[in-house]
Amino acid sequence: MAEPAELKQRIRTDLTAAMKSRDQLVTGTLRMALAAITNEEVAGTSAKELTDPDVVRVLTREVKKRNESAEVYAGAGRSELADNERAEAAILERYLPQQLTDAELTDLVDGAVAEVAGGGEQPGMKQMGQVIKAANDKAAGRADGKRIADAVKQRLSG
Incomplete structure (x- = not known):
């Protein structure tokens, strides 16, 4: 429990x-x-x-x-x-964890992309949902969902 x-x-x-x-x-x-x-x-x-x-x-x-x-x-x-x-x-x-900086968020998204890729090829926009889910799990409340989604979208499209 x-x-x-x-x-x-x-x-x-x-x-x-x-x-x-x-x-x-x-x-x-x-x-x-x-x-x-x-x-x-x-x-x-x-x-x-x-x-x-x-x-x-x-x-x-x-x-x-x-x-x-x-x-x-x-x-x-x-x-x-x-x-x-x-x-x-x-x-x-006051009760929420310290929010991630932009640099920390970028590192977190890179880690989520690597996790979804799993050693294979770079994920594309089709895997955006999987990458966002992995990034949200890693962020654990330290970044707003919209901010994470925007960072993932930018990373996958760029």
């Missing part, structure tokens, strides 16, 4: 501290994050305990939602709501 998520426990501990210090923004954001984690745990046919990589995936999705909402609010001239969404995203990003 997978070991329970230490990250989830850290969020709970930080939520308690935020509640004691009456920090409403952090309290609300961490409550929403824990609700998203719980929803993921009970989704599907049977309940399961999420591992740290699973929690990272949920938090990454939540950060992406906040950033997209901030863009929509900013575009609609609602800067106070956009600022709030960005602040929530920044709080959640």
Whole structure:
């Protein structure tokens, strides 16, 4: 069985501290994050305990939602709501692994291409899905899926 998520426990501990210090923004954001984690745990046919990589995936999705909402609010001239969404995203990003630099991402994609090639010929655009899957597995939440897909596409077409 997978070991329970230490990250989830850290969020709970930080939520308690935020509640004691009456920090409403952090309290609300961490409550929403824990609700998203719980929803993921009970989704599907049977309940399961999420591992740290699973929690990272949920938090990454939540950060992406906040950033997209901030863009929509900013575009609609609602800067106070956009600022709030960005602040929530920044709080959640504290729990995510350090993001890869462009050079690290390029190295990771090169490794994924070599893995898919398996000593054979260079993969082409037909194998793009396989290369993206391998790169996502290697990235383990340290790079956005779109960023990985763009890097793979550039590598395979160039």
